[in-house]
Amino acid sequence: MDKIKKNFGFGCMRLPMKGDQVDTEETCRMVDAFLDAGFNYFDTAHGYLDGKSELALKDCLTSRYPRDRYILTNKLTNFYFKKEEEIRPFFESQLEACGVDYFDFYLMHAQNEEIFKFFKSCHAYETAFELKKEGKIRHVGISFHDRAEILEQILTEYPEIEVVQIQFNYVDYDDPAVQSRKCYEICRKFNKPVLVMEPVKGGNLVNLPEEAKKVIEDLHGGSPASYAIRFAAGFPGMMMVLSGMSSLAQMQDNISFMKDFKPLDETEMEAVKKVQAIFRSMNLIPCTACRYCTAGCPKKISIPDLFAIMNTKQLYHDWNADYYYNAVHTAPGRKASDCIKCGKCEKACPQHLQIRKLLEEVAKEFENNQGE
16 A cells, blocks of 8 residues: 555546536546645546446556556446346446556445445355456455444455545534444544545535534635535544545645645544534434434334434435445334334433424435336
8 A cells, every 4th residue: 555645535436527427627627736745546436427437447557658657446336237147247347448558456245234245155255365366456355334333244244444434524523324433433443544435514514504604614714615624634653545536626636735635633523523413413314313202113124323313414415324224224124114113212211302393204215206
């Protein structure tokens, strides 16, 4: 990992677009500016931009610069294979799409409890470790979206994992649904370097609510993005913070404060804490995640997690809330709509929430468009 020059990476999920095609001219300018500033870490996946992200990197990076100028990370995603025999051909197609002979990092993508079971059944981890022995992968890691206990299970079962990519930002830090802090602490416990995704929460920490925006502006310093990215980068063990930049202006702003990185000072950290408090005050469901309600639930619905996800969706309107609802915090027979309205949860709730009614609202928000 000694090729990594700085702790700031180019996430290639939100490249500039012209219609439904990547704007290669703008992307080339961004790549040039990024490398000229001394950065060299690029992150992609086959599913990004429907396969166009990998191809754009071939056009804008790998065909234009020698292999030792950049570090390239790609991922194995569950959508693109059904059995062990399909992993290697898919991997080779990724190398070809990106125009390289090896990946510096190859991550088992979007691991959660269910996807991890599928990867195990297909010997995906073992295949990646074999590819590393063959020199086609330099480092094997995971990207992760689930509870901290699942991360601990994965790292215990596969100690050969070298890096972990987690969602980490100042709003998700203590969010009981995302568990950024707890997942980070597991990474530290296992001494795994951390790759940060979503440091600005898909742009939501750039486009702040007015009250929060004023707090940041009163610092009379950098952009909202600068405080979010520097917050994440300032924790020990953060090997790389990724930013999904989609314009040269965004790239130049990020370079301006990450080229000579400085962690948040005391005044800046206090401002971030005020913004955290503002976001918390906007939560629509005042659940404290005590989990008293789940103990007696006959359907084993993860009520506090569904409420936290509902709040996230109302605050940010981003895809991550839907992902966490469907892939992390629900299972067949355990969705909000599966509530049988027995009322045991409401009797146990110290906050006296109308849980049955709230679960109806959660189901309406997350399940109405799923053809169920």
